[in-house]
């Protein structure tokens with residue numbers, strides 16, 4: 001039995017889930033594990049949005065299972081955005097797309113559109129940005145050649161939720177079941193007990209499953225059918241092999 005103290009987990013039922021107040025955390029790292037290249041709906045929607053909003057760009061999603069190494073392209077979860085170059089005036093398009101993904105929203109949530117779309121990592125011009133390492137900013141991306149160094153396209157990988165079009169950019173709500181709001185609030189604290197072994201040195205993301213049993217505002221935390229803590233990937237090491 002492990003106990004973790006959380007900086008205020010509030011579960012409440014039947015409250016409006018206002019995306020202005022509740023926004024997804026940075027997407028977890030969920031690398032390609034199976035090969036299922038058909039484009040996922042959230043991937044298609046983001047690709048369509050980018051081509052529409054930034055004329056002159058083109059997009060590519062799927063990659064055959066027998067081509068190259070691990071890549072979310074093989075899972076229908078990655079977009080290559082072309083029509084941008086690190087070496088000419090079309091760089092402004094890339095800069096504009098990245099500014100749009102990273103801008104804070106009106107409530108000061110950093111990387112708001114990236115979070116609300118489920119952007120898992122980006123590669124552009126010899127650098128990689130990993131959502132769950134966002135505090136490290138852009139990191140060096142070892143490579144050679146214009147294409148492998150992503151100087152002629154931006155690579156965007158999406159989380160499973162983003163690819164499934166289940167993130168708040170598309171749904172208008174954060175990805176929790178209707179009637180259940182999960183929010184992290186500053187300045188309050190609580191304790192959760194899990195029948196799990198949690199390892200020190202890792203950050204955990206709480207995922208709640210099941211129905212809220214009863215109670216309304218002020219009723220506090222009620223039993224859930226199931227509650228689990230999932231371990232994102234350990235710190236260190238960059239995602240491998242997006243193309």
Ligand SMILES: [Zn+2]
Nearest residue numbers: 080155242243
């Ligand atoms: Zn790519």
